[in-house]
Amino acid sequence: MPPTTKYDRDTIVEAAFEIAKEGGFSAISTRAVAKRLGCSVAPIYQNFETVDELIAAVVERVRAMSGELLAAQTGPNPFENMGKASLAFAREHPALFREMALEPNDYVAPHEQIEAVMAPVMASDPELADWTDTARRRLFLKMRVFQLGLSAMVANGHLPSWMDEKAAEDLLLETGEEIAAGMLSTRKDEQ
Amino acid sequence: MPPTTKYDRDTIVEAAFEIAKEGGFSAISTRAVAKRLGCSVAPIYQNFETVDELIAAVVERVRAMSGELLAAQTGPNPFENMGKASLAFAREHPALFREMALEPNDYVAPHEQIEAVMAPVMASDPELADWTDTARRRLFLKMRVFQLGLSAMVANGHLPSWMDEKAAEDLLLETGEEIAAGMLSTRKDEQ
DNA sequence: CACGTTAGATAACATACGTTAGGTATAGTA
DNA sequence: TACTATACCTAACGTATGTTATCTAACGTG
Numbered sequence: 001m002p003p004t005t006k007y008d009r010d011t012i013v014e015a016a017f018e019i020a021k022e023g024g025f026s027a028i029s030t031r032a033v034a035k036r037l038g039c040s041v042a043p044i045y046q047n048f049e050t051v052d053e054l055i056a057a058v059v060e061r062v063r064a065m066s067g068e069l070l071a072a073q074t075g076p077n078p079f080e081n082m083g084k085a086s087l088a089f090a091r092e093h094p095a096l097f098r099e100m101a102l103e104p105n106d107y108v109a110p111h112e113q114i115e116a117v118m119a120p121v122m123a124s125d126p127e128l129a130d131w132t133d134t135a136r137r138r139l140f141l142k143m144r145v146f147q148l149g150l151s152a153m154v155a156n157g158h159l160p161s162w163m164d165e166k167a168a169e170d171l172l173l174e175t176g177e178e179i180a181a182g183m184l185s186t187r188k189d190e191q
Numbered sequence: 192m193p194p195t196t197k198y199d200r201d202t203i204v205e206a207a208f209e210i211a212k213e214g215g216f217s218a219i220s221t222r223a224v225a226k227r228l229g230c231s232v233a234p235i236y237q238n239f240e241t242v243d244e245l246i247a248a249v250v251e252r253v254r255a256m257s258g259e260l261l262a263a264q265t266g267p268n269p270f271e272n273m274g275k276a277s278l279a280f281a282r283e284h285p286a287l288f289r290e291m292a293l294e295p296n297d298y299v300a301p302h303e304q305i306e307a308v309m310a311p312v313m314a315s316d317p318e319l320a321d322w323t324d325t326a327r328r329r330l331f332l333k334m335r336v337f338q339l340g341l342s343a344m345v346a347n348g349h350l351p352s353w354m355d356e357k358a359a360e361d362l363l364l365e366t367g368e369e370i371a372a373g374m375l376s377t378r379k380d381e382q
Numbered sequence: 383c384a385c386g387t388t389a390g391a392t393a394a395c396a397t398a399c400g401t402t403a404g405g406t407a408t409a410g411t412a
Numbered sequence: 413t414a415c416t417a418t419a420c421c422t423a424a425c426g427t428a429t430g431t432t433a434t435c436t437a438a439c440g441t442g
Contacts, residue, residue, distance in 0.1 A: 002388035003438035029429065041431085042390045051430065094295070102293040104285070104347040111344075111351040141351065142366050146333075149340025156295045160302040160332065174377075175333050181376050182369025193418035194408035220399060232401085233420045242400065 007043035009057070016058045024095045025055050059107060062096050078121050079140075083147045083172045090151040091165060097155045101148065115140060127180070135183065142179050147172060198234035200248070207249045215286045216246050250298065253287050269312050270331075274338045274363045281346040282356060288346045292339065306331060318371070326374065333370050338363060 015036045016028045030041040030051050037043070048054040069088050073081035090097040100107050115137055122128050122136045131139070150172055153159050159168065206227045207219045221232040221242050228234070239245040260279050264272035281288040291298050306328055313319050313327045322330070341363055344350050350359065 002386095002440090003390080005389065007390085030431080031429075040391045042392090045431075046389065098293065102289065102343055102347065104349075108347075108349060111349060115351075142337075142362070142369075145340040145344060145362075145366075146337050147340070148343055149336040149338065152293055152339055152343055153336060156293065156299075158295075158299055158302065160306075171333070171336075175336075175370060175373075178333075178373025178377055179366060179369050180373070182366075182371070182373035185372050185376055186365075186369055192408085192410040192416080194420080196419065198419085221401080222399075231421050233422090236401075237419065 007037055007039055007047070009047045012037065012044055012047055012054065013057045013061055016054055017061050020058055020062070020099075021093055021096060024099050025058065028055055028058065030054075059100075062093075062100060063107070065093070065096075066100070078118075079143060079176065080173060083143070083176070084169055086147050086151045087154055087165070087168055087172065090155040094155040094157075097151065102152055102155070111141065111144070114144070135187075139180055139183060143176050146175055146179070198228055198230055198238075200238045202228065203235055203238055203245065204248045204252055207245055208252050211249055211253070211290075212284055212287060215290050216249065219246055219249065221245075250291075253284075253291060254298070256284070256287075257291070269309075270334060270367065271364060274334070274367070275360055277338050277342045278345055278356070278359055278363065281342040285346040285348075288342065293343055293346070302332065302335070305335070326378075330371055330374060334367050337366055337370070 012033060016033050019027050019032055019036060028051065030044050033044060033054070034041045044051075044054065048057070066085075066089055069092075070081065070085040072088075073084050075081050075084075086101075090101075099105075118140055119133070119137070122140060123133075128136050128139070150168060154168060163171070203224060207224045210218050210223055210227060219242065221235050224235060224245070225232045235242075235245065239248070257276075257280055260283075261272065261276040263279075264275045266272050266275075277292075281292075290296075309331055310324070310328070313331060314324075319327050319330070341359060345359060354362070
């Protein structure tokens with residue numbers, strides 16, 4: 001039988017993940033991963049057909065991490081949790097956030113799909129109880145847009161200098177409230 | 192004297208610009224530009240010290256184009272013009288928009304600087320006449336965040352499928368109004 | 383304890399990149 | 413008309429990449 005395995009799939013993915021965390025997925029090269037592991041490229045090709053397969057595994061790893069960041073938000077409001085998780089992702093892993101959320105790829109589910117998941121959540125929110133379904137969806141879209149914009153600024157260090165982590169979260173929540181309030185008052189104006 | 196010049200600086204920058212438009216700045220290589228021009232790499236090195244210098248010239252070209260997009264918006268409201276120009280940039284040159292607005296670089300001026308430019312504009316807006324300076328700045332930040340998020344979705348094709356160009360502009364303006372209305376009503380609540 | 387399977391190392395091939403040395407030909411000038 | 417300056421081409425060097433062929437050695441099985 002063969003000698004004992006020293007570099008298994010997970011070890012390799014972890015090393016590649018660390019590299020991607022610093023330089024994005026494009027920084028993952030067989031030699032860079034091998035160097036980080038202190039080995040040659042051989043173990044990589046023993047565990048993956050091509051480097052693209054390794055990168056795909058790293059993407060899965062990132063998705064899992066993203067899910068953990070969301071699960072770590074245990075507040076009562078799902079929207080608040082989503083927003084805070086997004087900000088945490090952007091702050092803690094800016095390069096990965098850019099790759100996942102700010103580039104055209106299939107990692108991000110289409111808006112309609114996310115909307116479909118959130119529709120029942122919104123319907124059960126007492127604050128939105130008397131909203132029409134259309135209005136709820138539109139509010140959700142607006143909140144998602146704002147959340148993406150703020151997360152992008154966090155990931156790129158483009159926030160105003162005085163704005164720390166908490167201030168960013170506050171801005172997100174505050175604006176969410178204001179958009180909702182604005183939608184209500186505007187609708188009132190039209191009646 | 193030398194033979195007549197066939198490939199001058201502008202011609203080369205224009206070819207590199209077209210390449211960047213399709214694949215981003217990283218797609219600019221001496222050979223790719225040469226191929227597009229139907230020449231060798233020699234003219235490039237006659238006009239530029241290094242490929243980085245060429246890329247810098249392309250960045251300037253993109254900045255100029257970005258300015259033209261803003262100038263093309265001739266409506267009465269400066270914020271509306273900025274927002275529409277940003278959406279146009281994201282829609283017409285998604286790869287370039289990502290490079291300029293969604294990556295960490297020095298192309299984007301710090302928020303404070305943009306804020307300083309816009310402060311007098313906001314002060315002269317009759318709708319904001321009785322707002323405090325702090326509130327105006329905060330509104331501007333929120334609008335910029337929303338604008339960035341929406342432009343990012345446009346550039347990446349992450350918009351809901353039903354949302355066309357006009358619908359995106361409408362969403363931007365509508366949300367701007369709602370945030371302003373929400374800020375007013377929220378402040379009222381506090382009093 | 384010998385053997386065969388296979389983890390890992392090494393080094394090579396092919397490609398793409400930036401850059402440069404050396405050659406060719408053009409066009410104004412002497 | 414000969415000369416020179418130079419726009420352009422060709423081909424190469426060095427480096428980084430993905431990938432693979434070949435080798436070495438470890439280890440459970442017989």
